[in-house]
Amino acid sequence: PRLATPSGVCMIHYRDARTIDGPPLAAMARQSFTETFGMLYPESDLNAFLDEAFGPNGLPAQLSDPDFAIRLALDDGQIIGFVKMGPVTFPGEWRPDAIELYQFYVLSGWHGQGVAQELMAWSLDHARSHGAREVILSVYVDNHRAHRFYEKYGFRDIGRIAFRVGATVDDDNLMRLVL
Numbered sequence: 001p002r003l004a005t006p007s008g009v010c011m012i013h014y015r016d017a018r019t020i021d022g023p024p025l026a027a028m029a030r031q032s033f034t035e036t037f038g039m040l041y042p043e044s045d046l047n048a049f050l051d052e053a054f055g056p057n058g059l060p061a062q063l064s065d066p067d068f069a070i071r072l073a074l075d076d077g078q079i080i081g082f083v084k085m086g087p088v089t090f091p092g093e094w095r096p097d098a099i100e101l102y103q104f105y106v107l108s109g110w111h112g113q114g115v116a117q118e119l120m121a122w123s124l125d126h127a128r129s130h131g132a133r134e135v136i137l138s139v140y141v142d143n144h145r146a147h148r149f150y151e152k153y154g155f156r157d158i159g160r161i162a163f164r165v166g167a168t169v170d171d172d173n174l175m176r177l178v179l
Contacts (some may be wrong), residue, residue: 012110014118014123017070018084022060025072028079029054032105037140037165059084059103068131070124073106073115081106085126088136090161090174099132103167104146120153124179128163133179150175 017025018075038046052058060083062068073081084102088094101123106115127135138161139146155175163172 005175011076012113012115012118014122015072015074015076017063017072019063021072021079022056022063023083024079025063025070026054026058026060028082028107029059029103029105032081032107036038036143039099040170041165041168042094045168048166049164055156062086068102069126071119071126073110073119075110080110081115081119085123089154090136090138094136095134097131097133098136099127099130099134101135101137104137116149120149124153124177128179135177135179139175141171141173150177 033050033053034046041049055062063070065086068084068086070082070084072079083104085099086102087101088098090100102117104116104123107118124135135151135155137155139150140163141160154179157173158176159174161172161174163170
């Protein structure tokens with residue numbers, strides 16, 4: 001649910017993630033992934049993925065890793081969205097000046113509020129300021145909303161990659177934006 005100030009207007013703020021954000025960020029990421037994709041997977045596969053990606057050795061551990069940059073969107077102190085950037089880890093040969101957009105999550109109650117646009121602007125600024133000439137990401141082949149969003153920014157499909165959720169293997173599209 002949306003949180004409102006006394007005037008009825010949401011006050012969304014953005015800041016870089018800190019190590020202390022680990023538990024609430026992991027909880028928000030679990031919620032967002034589950035609300036978007038949870039119905040696609042057996043519970044055991046979903047839980048295995050959530051534990052690996054957002055458990056103590058996943059996203060929270062990356063908050064103190066200098067290779068990653070994570071930007072948060074907060075509404076009244078509650079994390080409602082985030083984006084994570086870092087080195088490209090997809091198989092294959094990548095330019096040394098490429099950067100990966102790893103995770104881009106916004107809770108559904110805040111869709112259409114400009115949060116995704118603000119996080120994308122930060123992502124592209126971050127990439128450019130760190131000397132990146134291209135941004136690489138993967139997106140589930142049937143996540144049409146995300147495809148349309150990324151295409152508006154100039155990302156183009158460049159292939160497919162397997163994405164594992166527990167024992168389930170899905171197809172993701174690889175997308176690239178040349179900066």
